[in-house]
Amino acid sequence: MxxxxxxxxxxxxxxxxxxxxxxxxxxxxxxxxxxxxxxxxxxxxxxxxxxxxxxxxxxxxxxxxxxxxxxxxxxxxxxxxxxxxxxxxxxxxxxxxxxxxxSNKVVLIVPKGNNPTGIASFDDIATDKVTLIALGNSDVPVGQYSEEIFKHMGVWDKLNGENKISFASNVKEVLAQTESAAVSCGVVYGTDAATSDKVDVVAGAPEGSHKPIxxxxxxxxxxxxxxxxxxxxxxxxxxxxxxxxxxxxxxxxxx
Known part of the structure; x- marks a missing residue:
């Protein structure tokens, strides 16, 4: 039994x-x-x-x-x-x-509460206000949109020539570099910025500067x-x- x-x-x-x-x-x-x-x-x-x-x-x-x-x-x-x-x-x-x-949008972010030079727009990227900016690399869509923006603005070659870019393997790495203040600022999607309490959004990409996302x-x-x-x-x-x-x-x- x-x-x-x-x-x-x-x-x-x-x-x-x-x-x-x-x-x-x-x-x-x-x-x-x-x-x-x-x-x-x-x-x-x-x-x-x-x-x-x-x-x-x-x-x-x-x-x-x-x-x-x-x-x-x-x-x-x-x-x-x-x-x-x-x-x-x-x-x-x-x-x-x-x-x-x-669909998404591209924004410029800075470490929360840590923006001593007063970065306020994409125009500031090519100035002395920015020491280093985090961008996705050329294999990453957010990096491709970033390159489009800065080429549209006519400053892409200047940023590369001055070694101002810290390239990241994906958008979350761009976000992490900016959150930790390893860079002055970064370019990410609006949705990534919205999910972080460690960054401030200071500007959206200039109108018409990149393909629709x-x-x-x-x-x-x-x-x-x-x-x-x-x-x-x-x-x-x-x-x-x-x-x-x-x-x-x-x-x-x-x-």
């Missing part, structure tokens, strides 16, 4: 564990600037689809694009720039699934979980996810 009870208990545990063992794991590669919003959305999605586990890989869009090209398993890719999605569009993106998920998202051809990926993408387009994006500071592109 005891032996039967033990076997029955084991069987009951296996049956109870079956849904968890069968859970679908979605791999989502997302731009570093989406960390806070996407993490919150994943928690919300547990109530909608408890059998789906969202696993994120947050990094610069260029790094994520390279990982995808090198064969990394990824179901959904969200880039902070069109360029990175364009580069894998034909080879890796599932046709008909690409869409623009959010629109984040494309897509399901990848190699996904093994097409139905689950499509369901999560639809949730990202819905009102609950939209509310999170907008609260953090993103805007929703017009359809």
């Amino acid at each position: 005891k032996k039967f009870s033990f076997l029955a208990a084991v069987c009951a545990l296996l049956v109870a564990a079956a849904p968890a063992l069968a859970a679908t794991e979605l791999s989502v590669f997302a731009a570093a600037s989406m960390n806070e919003s996407m993490t919150e959305i994943a928690e919300m999605y547990k109530k909608v689809a408890p059998d789906v586990s969202i696993v994120y890989n947050f990094d610069s869009s260029g790094t994520l694009k390279t990982q995808i090209e090198q064969g990394a398993e990824c179901d959904i890719f969200i880039s902070a720039g069109q360029k990175q999605m364009d580069q894998i569009n034909d080879s890796h993106v599932m046709p008909g699934t690409r869409f623009n998920i959010v 629109v984040y494309p998202a897509a399901i990848l051809k190699g996904t093994k979980h097409e139905a689950a990926a499509k369901a999560f993408v639809e949730y990202l387009k819905g009102p609950e996810a939209t509310a999170v994006f907008e609260r953090i500071g993103f805007s929703i592109p017009e359809k």
Whole structure:
């Protein structure tokens, strides 16, 4: 009788564990600037689809694009720039699934309460008010937008020639350098600045100085979980996810 009870208990545990063992794991590669919003959305999605586990890989869009090209398993890719999605569009993106998920803006930040030279605008970057500025490197969308801005202003070569730039591998590193006052200022997305209590925003990018900042998202051809990926993408387009994006500071592109 005891032996039967033990076997029955084991069987009951296996049956109870079956849904968890069968859970679908979605791999989502997302731009570093989406960390806070996407993490919150994943928690919300547990109530909608408890059998789906969202696993994120947050990094610069260029790094994520390279990982995808090198064969990394990824179901959904969200880039902070069109360029990175364009580069894998034909080879890796599932046709008909690409869409623009959010828009952002670029701002100039300084360490909170630590702006002794009075940096107040992008025009100050090329002056003695700035010793060092943190920017994303050329493989990072925020770095590409920064370069566009300073080329538009005619000071890009001057900043490089004077070694005024501390290049970072992604936008979160730019934010961290500025938070720690390792630099005089930094250029980040408005959403990154909004999530930090260690920086002050002193200016927005000059009007017309860079391309629109629109984040494309897509399901990848190699996904093994097409139905689950499509369901999560639809949730990202819905009102609950939209509310999170907008609260953090993103805007929703017009359809």
